[in-house]
Amino acid sequence: MNVTNLYELWTTKAKEDKDLVNELKDIKGDAEGIFDRFYRELEFGTGGLRGVIGAGSNRMNIYTVRKATQGLANYLKGKDRASVAIAYDSRIKSELFAKNAAAVLAANGIKVYIYPELMPTPALSFAVRHLGCDAGICVTASHNPAKYNGYKVYGSDGCQITLEMAGRVLEEINKVDAFEDVRVLELEAGIGNGLIEYIKQDVVDAFIGAVKSQSLNPVKSNLNVVYTPLNGAGRMCVLRILKEIGVHNITVVPEQEAPDGNFPTCPYPNPEKKEALELGLKLCKKVNGDILLATDPDCDRVGIAVKNRDGEYQLLTGNEVGVLLLDYIAQIRTSNHTMPKNPIAVKTIVTTDMASEVAKEYGIEIINTLTGFKFIGEQIGLLEAKKEEERYLFGFEESYGYLSGGYVRDKDAVDASMLIIEMASYYLEKGITLVDKLNELYDCCGYYQNHLLDFAFEGARGMDEMEAIMKNLRENPPVNIGENKVIGVSDYKTSIKTIDGKKETILLPKSNVLEFNLDDKSKVIIRPSGTEPKIKIYLSTCKDSMKEAENRLEDLEKDVKILLGK
Incomplete structure (x- = not known):
């Protein structure tokens, strides 16, 4: 079916959401607008769905959510008494999408447990x-702009679904017609016959208890904390865990509460x-806060700013907080x-190598995984299968995701908030700030510095451009980046690493990632984002002083922009 016919079909069939009806009317005659909404199906990737909210097969709406859920239901039908847990955050239409997913699952005879109010993503992993x-669904687009929403799918282990499961669910989704093949049961009917059940408070209490079990030290100081949930799902759980560990001097940013x-x-x-922390920083100055905590809308990531000895507030990166927490x-x-x-810590390949230096001091083994916290969760599962889960100490990724226990299999900003405040x-109590401690680690381990560049590619043309860039870099890898020689190339899609002409096999799942190692120990990693229409570029270096490291990153950024023609 061509784009025009598909648009006409939707104008006839998509009648249940007034917003979609109005949008379809508004784009009549807009060839470009129609094409962008219908030129493809919203991609169901390894994490599920994520896209702009709106009308069309390439948008997040009740019909694309229902279709994906019918595919998941078809995948689960072979299981005896299959059940699925569902959570959602504060995003536009999150509750609507979550209840539509519940209605489809119940219509297919699958038991649904759904949170009665918005909850953090890690609470979904815990509930599963x-x-x-047998599976879980969390309706969220994490930290994306407001126009986005998403649909993450989890396996029975509480991890986001594996590549294998994602492929099998996608096979089922591809068999489903969004209007003809989807079964839907009224929500109240599902509740009435017991197929849909709201998750009770005791599950939330158990989640908070599991987080609290990761506490290492009682909080003694009267730390002055400012917190913002960024209008998301974190407020209840974060405030509760902080109060339970003895933190009572907490001010919440009112505009973002x-x-x-x-x-x-x-x-x-x-x-x-x-930019997202500006109101929190302003409030910190007003109340003389010691630290600012900010959790993203689904409360699986947390960022911080810390008052230093000069009384200024310094933002710490995900790499810096991860290294501090590991230590x-x-x-x-x-x-x-x-x-x-034989303790183990796990990080992703784009996360700072400074973690390895810290780990050496304590005899900790570092395991590197592909980007995505599910691969860290997978490592916890492998340890559990060997009855060695107690070896897992900590996992983190540079994008502000952390986890210190195996009670969930996804990053958890409730756990991280607790540990950061405790730390x-x-x-x-020892008379130093987190900035002071970080500087101690730099003096000991070397001045590791990392920087993330990202370039957006919107629409159908953008996707083609992203593919062309990756294809060209793969087929014509640079000999030099700037004045520095490329001494190693790792292609995670072909699983081949080449160092000084010698080839090695990369023992990780295949992924569309390229890594270039330079002769001054700097590194460039390039990959398309799995959640946004962007190419992400991770720059890293290590020098003998902070100034040298910062200068090297500036030069490397310029060199990479030239390489990509940006």
Whole structure:
């Protein structure tokens, strides 16, 4: 069916959501607008769906959600008494999409457990395991702008689905016609016959209890905390866990406290971005806060700003916080005599190599995975299968995701918020700030610096351009980047690593990622984003001083932009 016919079909069939009806009317005669909405189906990738909210096969709406859910239901039908847990965040139409997913699953005879209110993504991972479900769905677009929503699918282990499961679910989705093949049961009917059940408070209590079990030190200092949930799902769980560990001096940013999927004060609600933290930083100065915590809309990432000795607030990167937490956890567990034998920490390939230097000090093995926290969760599962899960100490990724226990299999900003505040309190008792401690680690390990560049590619042409860039780099890898020689190329799509002309096999799943190692120990990693229409470029270096490292990154950024023609 061509784009025009598909558009006409939707104008006839898509009648249940007035917003979609109006949008379809508004784009009548707009060839470009129609094409962008219908030129393809919204891609169901390894994490599920993510896209702009709106009408069409290439948008997030009740029909694309229902189609994906029918495919998941078809995949699960072979299981006896299959069940699925569902959660959702504060984004536009999240609750609507979650309830539509529940209605489709129930119509297919699958038991549904759904949270009665918005909850953090890690609470979904927890519920899947706690309730013994076969799968989970979390309706969220994480830290994307307000126009986006998404649909993450989890396996029975609480991890986002494996490549194999994603492929099998996609096969089923591709067999489904969004209007003719989807079964839907009224929500109230599903509740009435017991196929849909709201998740009870005892599950939330168990989740908070599991987080609290990761606490390492009682909070003694009167730390002055400012917190913002960025109008997302974190408020209830984060405030509860902080109070339970003894933190009572907490001020919440009022403009960003209530759930609001429009994110009126921060159009890009990403705690990695300073712009999203501006109101929190302003409040910190007003109340003389010691630390600012900011969780993203689905509360699986957390960013921080810390008051330094000059009274200024310094934003710490995901790499810096991850290294601080790894050192803190290892330090306290060593002193408490709770460090496991042969401890393991897990990080992604784009996360700072400084973690390896910290790990050496404590005899911790570092495992590197592909980008995506599900690969860290997978490592926890492999340890659990060998009955060695106690060896897992900590996992983190540069994009502000952290996890210190195996009670969930996804990054958890509730856990991370607790540990960050506990860590800040611990060092405050010793008369130092987190910035002071970070500088100690730099002096010891070397001045590792990392920087992320990303370039957006919107629409159908953008996707083609992204593919062309990756294809050209793969087929014609650079000999030099700037004045530095490329001494190693790792192609994670072909699983081949070439160092000084010698080939090695990369023992990780295939992924569309290229890594270039330079002769000054700097590194460039390039990959298309799995969640946004962007190419992401990770730059890293290590020098003998911060100034040298910062200068090298500036030069490397210029060189990479020239390489990509940007």
